[in-house]
Amino acid sequence: MSKVGSSLYSRLHGIFKESSIATVKPTKPRKQTKSSKFPSKLKESSASSVALGDGSNSSNDAKESKATKLTRKVENFKKSCESESFRQIHGLYSAFIRRLREAKKFSTIDEVLQYQKKFEDIKSEDFVIRMMLLYGYSGMAEHAHKLFDEMPELNCERTIKSFNALLSSYVNSRKLDEAMKAFKELPEKLGITPDLVTYNTMVKALCRKGSMDDILSIFEELEKNGFEPDLITFNTLLEEFYRRDLFVEGDRIWDLMKSKDLAPNIRSYNSRVRGLTRNKKITDAVNLIDAMKTEGISPDVHTYNAFITAYRIDNNLEEAVKWYNEMKENGLTPDTVTYCLLIPLFCKKGDLDKAVEISEEAIKHKVLSRPNMYKPVVERLLGEGKIDEARQLVKNGKLQSYFRYLPNLSSGKKKTPSSPVSSPVLSDD
Numbered sequence: 001m002s003k004v005g006s007s008l009y010s011r012l013h014g015i016f017k018e019s020s021i022a023t024v025k026p027t028k029p030r031k032q033t034k035s036s037k038f039p040s041k042l043k044e045s046s047a048s049s050v051a052l053g054d055g056s057n058s059s060n061d062a063k064e065s066k067a068t069k070l071t072r073k074v075e076n077f078k079k080s081c082e083s084e085s086f087r088q089i090h091g092l093y094s095a096f097i098r099r100l101r102e103a104k105k106f107s108t109i110d111e112v113l114q115y116q117k118k119f120e121d122i123k124s125e126d127f128v129i130r131m132m133l134l135y136g137y138s139g140m141a142e143h144a145h146k147l148f149d150e151m152p153e154l155n156c157e158r159t160i161k162s163f164n165a166l167l168s169s170y171v172n173s174r175k176l177d178e179a180m181k182a183f184k185e186l187p188e189k190l191g192i193t194p195d196l197v198t199y200n201t202m203v204k205a206l207c208r209k210g211s212m213d214d215i216l217s218i219f220e221e222l223e224k225n226g227f228e229p230d231l232i233t234f235n236t237l238l239e240e241f242y243r244r245d246l247f248v249e250g251d252r253i254w255d256l257m258k259s260k261d262l263a264p265n266i267r268s269y270n271s272r273v274r275g276l277t278r279n280k281k282i283t284d285a286v287n288l289i290d291a292m293k294t295e296g297i298s299p300d301v302h303t304y305n306a307f308i309t310a311y312r313i314d315n316n317l318e319e320a321v322k323w324y325n326e327m328k329e330n331g332l333t334p335d336t337v338t339y340c341l342l343i344p345l346f347c348k349k350g351d352l353d354k355a356v357e358i359s360e361e362a363i364k365h366k367v368l369s370r371p372n373m374y375k376p377v378v379e380r381l382l383g384e385g386k387i388d389e390a391r392q393l394v395k396n397g398k399l400q401s402y403f404r405y406l407p408n409l410s411s412g413k414k415k416t417p418s419s420p421v422s423s424p425v426l427s428d429d
């Protein structure tokens with residue numbers, strides 16, 4: 001690699017050479033904990049169901065019913081796609097594909113996205129880019145690449161924008177070697193000139209891969225082609241260094257960013273806050289928030305989640321609730337991460353009433369649920385014999401996957417509540 005005087009490459013080289021892969025502190029793997037068994041009453045209910053003839057046939061019927069419901073929802077979604085205004089609502093596509101991804105229905109994802117080729121929108125590069133990114137978020141980058149290759153046949157212009165979407169698809173699918181291969185081979189082959197978005201995407205890919213030498217190579221090429229790194233570039237580096245607990249190197253990147261007259265934003269600060277709270281440097285993290293406020297930057301939900309996460313790991317309910325309350329006092333709405341941290345912690349500490357309260361709060365705010373997000377509170381309600389309360393919580397949230405946990409104690413059979421109003425978007429798990 002050639003030297004570039006006092007360039008950004010040279011300055012970064014001085015930082016990166018002290019942070020070789022061999023010395024990078026690996027991210028600690030999360031402990032895998034076995035799911036706790038459901039209450040004995042639930043087991044007895046299941047046994048009663050078998051005794052009453054509600055056994056394997058019932059299970060097969062349930063599977064068939066689930067498949068039928070999925071087919072109907074897919075057909076409803078495809079029918080909705082016939083509307084031009086519906087096709088312009090990105091969120092509906094993202095929500096539907098996400099549900100399919102969580103259910104591991106990858107062939108159905110391909111079916112739904114292939115269906116979009118029948119519309120005139122497919123001639124729009126922006127529309128194709130949306131399809132490619134949905135493939136990428138689903139771990140189906142090869143399908144995104146296939147669609148990229150088909151763009152000329154679809155009478156759709158192929159520019160640096162769709163090439164960048166292809167790279168993002170590989171990165172989001174965590175297929176980093178494939179992203180590097182496409183970056184090295186396709187621009188010259190297709191006559192496409194990389195832009196700053198291209199380089200930022202590759203910096204993100206190489207940070208995930210952990211290759212400092214390759215990151216330096218990207219920066220050297222970036223400079224040779226006349227580009228200057230922007231705030232996105234530096235924020236990507238900051239997130240990587242602080243995530244790996246390389247504070248000295250991260251702080252040098254911070255100083256380098258400011259030397260280029262790039263002011264840190266909330267994402268910059270959050271990367272630093274997460275690194276500090278993860279290492280139990282709470283006082284330093286609080287001081288950083290104070291410094292952030294003096295620069296006119298207010299903490300967001302991710303800032304508070306960093307503190308809640310730290311105290312959740314320590315099972316410190318009092319401090320976790322303190323930051324949760326401060327978040328709300330500052331007019332912020334907790335997100336999925338907040339509730340996924342707090343609901344099981346309240347249950348673990350035996351405060352079932354509060355667990356129910358914040359579960360209902362999450363439902364009221366229409367917070368996107370995650371698999372098993374409400375499982376701890378449903379389990380605990382059933383364990384204490386509060387079947388009606390559990391059923392009401394599941395019903396209020398239209399939490400389809402939790403219906404199976406609710407026995408009808410009078411007959412020993414599971415009660416199947418009426419389904420919520422049908423929607424082209426799959427219901428929450």
